[in-house]
Amino acid sequence: MKYHPIDKNLYIKNRAKFASQMKPNSVAVFNSNDMYPVSADTTLPFAQHRDILYLSGVDQEESILLLFPDAPYQHLKEVLFLRETNEHIAVWEGEKLTKERAFEVSGIKTVYWLTDFHKILKEVMSYADTMYINTNEHYRASVETETREARFIKWWKENYPAHKVEKSNPILQRLRSIKESEEIDLLQKACDLTEKGFRRVLSFVKPNVMEYEIEAEFAHEFIRNRSKGFAYTPIIASGNNANVLHYIENNQQCKEGDLILLDVGAEYANYSSDMTRTIPVSGKFSPRQKEVYNAVLRVKNEATKLLVPGTLWKEYHLEVGKIMTSELLGLGLIDTADVQNENPEWPAYKKYFMHGTSHHLGLDTHDYGLLHEPMQANMVFTVEPGIYIPKEGFGIRLEDDVVIQKSGEPFNLMRNIPIEIEEIESIMNA
Structure with missing residues (x-):
């Protein structure tokens, strides 16, 4: 990133505000934006989904944030999932977040690679009653492209039909409108x-x-x-x-x-x-x-x-x-x-x-x-x-x-x- 590092305490505060508005025994999931293709092997410059950025500071593709304030285990209350980095990726694309660096950015201690997401989510959903899904409800929104967030919501509803559903957006509309x-x-x-x-x-x-x-x-x-x-x-x-x-x-x-x-x-x-x-x-x-x-x-x-x-x-x-x-x-x-x-x-x-x-x-x-x-x-x-x-x-x-x-x-x-x-x-x- 070109910009100077931002104090992780901003994101710690933002997550605490969001968690305080969640219903008991509920989970919220937030996805990064896609890399959007242009043609051949070309993509548009990556722009992070503002909601996961607001709550974690993670400015990287293929990232997921999971919040479960009432989790029975401390390590499941806040979880980041990141694309696993390696030397090959570092050479061809540049450095990606390590687990240690992700904590420095976000203040989140539990960081898994993305390959573990479905396994961890299955465990989490066995404890939780409600899922907060993150739909785009901005008054100017007109979205024709199916986003990564939209694909996840569709997949989640098919695989966990017995859980209650709540919306993250009304909470975020209020929280994000009042600036720290x-x-x-x-x-x-x-x-x-x-x-x-x-x-x-x-x-x-x-x-x-x-x-x-x-x-x-x-x-x-x-x-x-x-x-x-x-x-x-x-x-x-x-x-x-x-x-x-x-x-x-x-x-x-x-x-x-x-x-x-x-x-x-x-x-x-x-x-x-x-x-x-x-x-x-x-x-x-x-x-x-x-x-x-x-x-x-x-x-x-x-x-x-x-x-x-x-x-x-x-x-x-x-x-x-x-x-x-x-x-x-x-x-x-x-x-x-x-x-x-x-x-x-x-x-x-x-x-x-x-x-x-x-x-x-x-x-x-x-x-x-x-x-x-x-x-x-x-x-x-x-x-x-x-x-x-x-x-x-x-x-x-x-x-x-x-x-x-x-x-x-x-x-x-x-x-x-x-x-x-x-x-x-x-x-x-x-």
Whole structure:
């Protein structure tokens, strides 16, 4: 791994929190992700399943975590199963975790090779009444590929039909949404790398540069600072490309007078940052661009103040909609008649701001979190309003990542990333 070692006490705490929510005499199993094939002998780069990572710190394929808090024997309460390493694997693929190193990473004392999994599971299931299966129930999930986790669940249900079934996901949705201090530090590190990349780009951008060249500047800065790269597919959208919300081609030339919407974030130790800034190709905003930019910035700042403990998701977005409506009226993009005659299901402001304002952030860019439950301290959210005006040839979105505090306004993890017009123009013209 490129990132520095993480204190195993984080994973010890995470497992203890999960175990405390399990029903008596129950077992939970978590699988690594597959190595996904491309063609011939090629695979995509490995990305660990976030749940086993959250509970163990093991960032390696073909790994299984078993939790059995009420096991009759101490060595079965927490068990890791790893692919057995050897000299041949070390030469061809690089070192894999040894049993000793797995303990240093996870704090789990009982480590078996994967070949022993079915034998140990059979013993464990003879003691247990209930199995926690780990299904993907994220509100944005749309999974067509059968995952390693899904194959295990199918196999387990066929082989142990008499056991009761519970779901791990609701527990993990709550636990993962509230960050430990170590996790906030890792998120801050990811945001700091994003800052480095953005400052590099501010000094690089000029008329006629290609969008993919800007993407390359970000990638260079991220990887040289121990990141694997982007936390998600980057959006480098110049001119009218910014009005395509998920534009990822990044293959157009940036023209003088246009704006570039940069939706980019570095990952660090599998934790995501998620930043959006909008900058002028020529280093100076036009009067109209400034007017719209500052309107978006005001919405972001006001929306941020609403992210406090007890806030409900739907009510939050209703309030942000009111703030945005006021700004669009001021810009002359909508009028009072538009507001009076609006469809409550699709308010007038949605013509220019059609997406949500915030989402949970953490190990996933769109992280776990139950949206029907009130916000709590140490949840981390993005704040990302935008105004998109195809007729005027530009779109503006601004986004920061913030941590909800017990009292007062959220703590901005991107507080050091330039966002005010004057600072952006100053750096670009230095």
